[in-house]
Amino acid sequence: MLDLRRQHQALREEFLEALGEVLASQQFILGDVVAAFERAAAEQLGVAHAVGCSSGTDALWLALAATGIERGASVVTTPFSFFASVSSILRAGAAPVLADIDPVSFNLSPAAVERVFNGPRGSKVTAILPVHLYGQTVDWDFFSRLGQSRRLMFIEDAAQAWGAEWKGAKAGGLGDAAAFSFYPTKNLSAAGDAGMVMTNSADVAERARMLRQHGMRRRYHHDDLGWNARMDGFQGAILSVKLKYVVGWNEARRAVAARYAALFAKAGLAEAGPYPAYGVVLPREVEGARHVWHQYVIRASRRDAMREFLAARNIGSEIYYPIPLHMQQALRELGYKEGDFPEAERAAREVLALPMFPELREDEQETVVGAIAEFLG
Numbered sequence: 001m002l003d004l005r006r007q008h009q010a011l012r013e014e015f016l017e018a019l020g021e022v023l024a025s026q027q028f029i030l031g032d033v034v035a036a037f038e039r040a041a042a043e044q045l046g047v048a049h050a051v052g053c054s055s056g057t058d059a060l061w062l063a064l065a066a067t068g069i070e071r072g073a074s075v076v077t078t079p080f081s082f083f084a085s086v087s088s089i090l091r092a093g094a095a096p097v098l099a100d101i102d103p104v105s106f107n108l109s110p111a112a113v114e115r116v117f118n119g120p121r122g123s124k125v126t127a128i129l130p131v132h133l134y135g136q137t138v139d140w141d142f143f144s145r146l147g148q149s150r151r152l153m154f155i156e157d158a159a160q161a162w163g164a165e166w167k168g169a170k171a172g173g174l175g176d177a178a179a180f181s182f183y184p185t186k187n188l189s190a191a192g193d194a195g196m197v198m199t200n201s202a203d204v205a206e207r208a209r210m211l212r213q214h215g216m217r218r219r220y221h222h223d224d225l226g227w228n229a230r231m232d233g234f235q236g237a238i239l240s241v242k243l244k245y246v247v248g249w250n251e252a253r254r255a256v257a258a259r260y261a262a263l264f265a266k267a268g269l270a271e272a273g274p275y276p277a278y279g280v281v282l283p284r285e286v287e288g289a290r291h292v293w294h295q296y297v298i299r300a301s302r303r304d305a306m307r308e309f310l311a312a313r314n315i316g317s318e319i320y321y322p323i324p325l326h327m328q329q330a331l332r333e334l335g336y337k338e339g340d341f342p343e344a345e346r347a348a349r350e351v352l353a354l355p356m357f358p359e360l361r362e363d364e365q366e367t368v369v370g371a372i373a374e375f376l377g
Contacts, residue, residue, distance in 0.1 A: 001316035002185055006359035011241055018237035027233050034236035040243055041196060047173040049205030052231035053212050056159040056181020059195035060088035062229060063155045066197065066208040067127070069094050074124040076116055077157070078108050079324040079336075080344040081313050083130045085157050086325050089129065096334060097121045100341040103274035103285050106297070107135045108352075109343065112140040115152070117202055127153035132161035132171050133318070135187065135294035136285065140174050155179065162188040163250045166288035172198040180330040184240060186248045187253070187294055194235040219327040224335040252358035253293040257283075259362055260296055260354070263369040269376060276301045276350060279376060295320060296356040309375040315368055318353045
């Protein structure tokens with residue numbers, strides 16, 4: 001699925017120099033290196049403020065808390081995402097309200113979100129947490145209009161979308177705040193866990209910085225109930241090196257995605273979709289979006305058998321995500337049941353992520369597509 005050795009080998013000396021600077025400075029938590037990364041990251045995405053933190057999950061909570069989402073509020077999000085998209089809302093004290101997904105983009109469906117506001121759970125909704133899944137932004141034209149008409153807050157879950165765009169505007173600066181993850185599999189990745197809150201609001205940024213340090217503005221003076229969610233200096237150093245290359249890596253991912261599409265078409269395996277019949281349905285870049293291909297996710301009707309077939313040939317794959325959030329045991333108290341979100345449930349049965357990283361070679365992609373052709377044949 002991912003071979004970071006190819007990426008890291010070329011950057012080894014830069015990493016060692018950057019880590020050596022942290023050792024010399026003894027600023028192991030936050031410090032000048034993290035601050036420099038925050039400034040450079042904000043500049044790259046064209047956002048006013050960036051606040052480094054300990055993980056993407058903490059970034060989601062910090063973004064929610066810093067924008068004033070608290071107990072009594074309801075936040076709309078998707079059932080087809082990583083667990084943190086919902087758990088962070090609960091941690092902020094708010095109530096998650098789920099809406100189904102679009103079968104093509106796998107992102108929140110505008111029609112499904114509209115139905116939420118026309119239903120019994122819509123009256124307390126004050127914010128939406130849209131997930132830019134797999135590296136493609138949601139339909140921001142719709143959410144922008146919705147926010148203006150209903151005076152909603154927007155917290156982007158941009159964990160998988162560093163560098164993604166909607167009509168030229170980058171993810172991270174579309175809403176009131178955004179959360180990024182630098183988990184090692186991400187397009188921009190740390191050598192461990194790290195995350196970031198981005199916002200164009202000075203007040204939100206200041207509050208996020210306070211909350212990430214146990215609610216302190218001054219040492220040992222706690223103004224609010226914060227958390228220990230600080231970024232390590234070593235992670236800031238690694239990320240500062242990688243930040244210089246991530247734009248090129250995203251372009252390489254786009255080239256890998258284009259090669260996949262060409263290989264599947266040449267093999268006669270690609271179906272129009274949105275649902276698979278005998279072949280596979282390929283992911284698409286929707287109009288208005290610029291996809292950064294964090295994952296390359298196909299749909300297949302015999303997904304589980306296909307995955308076993310690939311594994312037997314030492315070809316990696318992964319399912320993002322096999323169980324929709326409304327069907328998770330830990331979230332049963334949300335009050336949803338199987339059948340409530342048919343698009344998310346069907347996607348969970350059909351999606352399969354194929355190997356995707358900037359250094360993936362064409363011959364390796366040919367091997368992947370050839371194995372899928374053999375399975376389908």
